[in-house]
Each structure stands twice: as C-alpha cells, then as structure tokens.
Amino acid sequence: MRKFIENIGRKFLFPVYYFGSITLLILNSFKKIFTEKKRENVLKHIDEIGVNSFPLVGTIALFTGMVLVMETAHTLKKFGAEIYAGGLVSISMIRELGPVIVALILAGRVGASIAAEIGMMKITEQIDALTVMGVDPVAYLVSPRVLAGIISLPGLFILSFFVAIIGGFFVGVFMVGISSGQFLYQSFRFISVKDFIVGLIKVITFAVLVINTSCYEGLRAHGGAEGVGKAATSAVVISFFFVIFSNLILTGIFYFI
DSSP states (O other): OHHHHHHHHHHHHHHHHHHHHHHHHHHHHHHHHHHOOOOTTHHHHHIIIIITTHHHHHHHHHHHHHHHHHHHHHHHGGGTOGGGHHHHHHHHIIIIIHHHHHHHHIIIIIIHHHHHHHHHHHHTTHHHHHHHTTOOHIIIIIHHHHHHHHHHHHHHHHHHHHHHHHHHHHHIIIIIOOOHHHHHHHHHHSOOHHHHHHHHHHHHHHHHHHHHHHHHHHHTOOSHHHHHHHHHHHHHHHHHHHHHHHHHHHHHHHHTO
16 A cells, blocks of 8 residues: 555656756756857757758648648638638748748757667766766757757748648649639738737747757666667656647647736
8 A cells, every 4th residue: 555655656756856957957958058258069950850860851841831731722612712722821831830840840850860869978977977077968968959959940941831731832822723823912911020020939839848858868767778769758748748838838828818
C-alpha cells in the first residue's frame, strides 16, 4: 500500500518538477543570451535550424496550401463562394497552421538531433569536462541554439506562408477556375497586422520551448546509447505536446480574451 501511494505521488510530482526545470532552463538560457558576448556558434546553428530546414518546410507548406484549397473550394463551390478559398488558406496559415507546422518540423528534424548530440556529450562526460574547465554548459550549448531558433523560425514562418499561398494559387486558378487576380486579392484581404504579429509571437514561443526541451532532454540523458535514443524520442514527443498546448493558450489569449 505504501509503495502504491509513493508511486502515485511520484507520478503526480514529476510533471511539476519537469515543468519547473524547463522553466528554469528557459530563464537561464535567456539570461546567458544577454550576458554572454561570444556568438561564434550562432551562425552555425542558424544554418542548421533555419537554412537546412527550409526545403522540408517549403515542401510541406506547398502541399498544405494545395490541400486547403482543394478541401475548402469543394465545399464553398456549393454556395458559389469558391473565390474565398484563398482567404481561408492565408488566414489558416498565418494564424495557426504556419507556426504549428514550422514548430513541429523543428521538433522532429532539429529537436531530436539536438537531444541526441547533447545526450552523447552527457554520456561521454564532455559536459562534465566543460564544467571543470569553467565553461557554462547552458551558455555554450543551449543559449546559442535558442538565439538561432528565435532568429530562424520567423523567417521560416513567413516563407511557409507565401509558399502555401503559391500552392493554393496553382490549385485555385488551374483546377478550381478562380481568376488569378481574385484569388490573390482574397488571399490578402482578410489578413490584419494583428494576425501577423500573433503568428510571429507563436513561432518564437514555439522555438524557445522546442529548443529548450530538446536541450534539457539531452542534458538529463543517462544509460549509454539507449539513453541517448530515449532522450531524442522524449524531446520530440514532449516538444509536440508543448507546441500544441502553448498554441491553445496563445490563441485563447489573443482571440478570446
């Protein structure tokens, strides 16, 4: 009975401990961004996070724009309102789908890599060696990646938005029969400055959460190669959860409160 109660208590306290640890790491990484003057690793991480992710982000955004027009135009055609398909694509991408797609790609492609890389350093005691030499692991490993994510993801988000409209344009004009001018007019007609700012806030928030979660999983890795694999898997799964949950909170704050 005592073990049963202890297990329940442990499972109840673990999420609180985990969320608290992630929060402390986020605060510490932000502090190091402003206090540390060395920036030699940032460009390398921008290339890894932003530049190398664009082909995948662009491809998925292109197909997403096409599918959205196919689905919405098919329904709107029944009411003679298929010209509004472009507007639905743009609003969906800039408010919700754009930031979420970019963040999920970041978690799946880069987050697992970060967790595995840092996890291997943890297993092989390279992080302990950094500490002995007086190098702060957070300043050296986490902060440059967080800064690179904050710089890279807004660019990916904006590019994914325009690529999705291009994909929707080809389907809407050449398959549905919407005039090109009408499609482009409707695509940008309903977008406000608030939508753009909310999209940027979301994608920056997702970048901070995903990268810090991935780094945290790498820093707590243990148990050899198996532990590194578990850290990479946990980084992706937990990052997905944080992205969806924080998206819910941010949408509620900006559009319902």
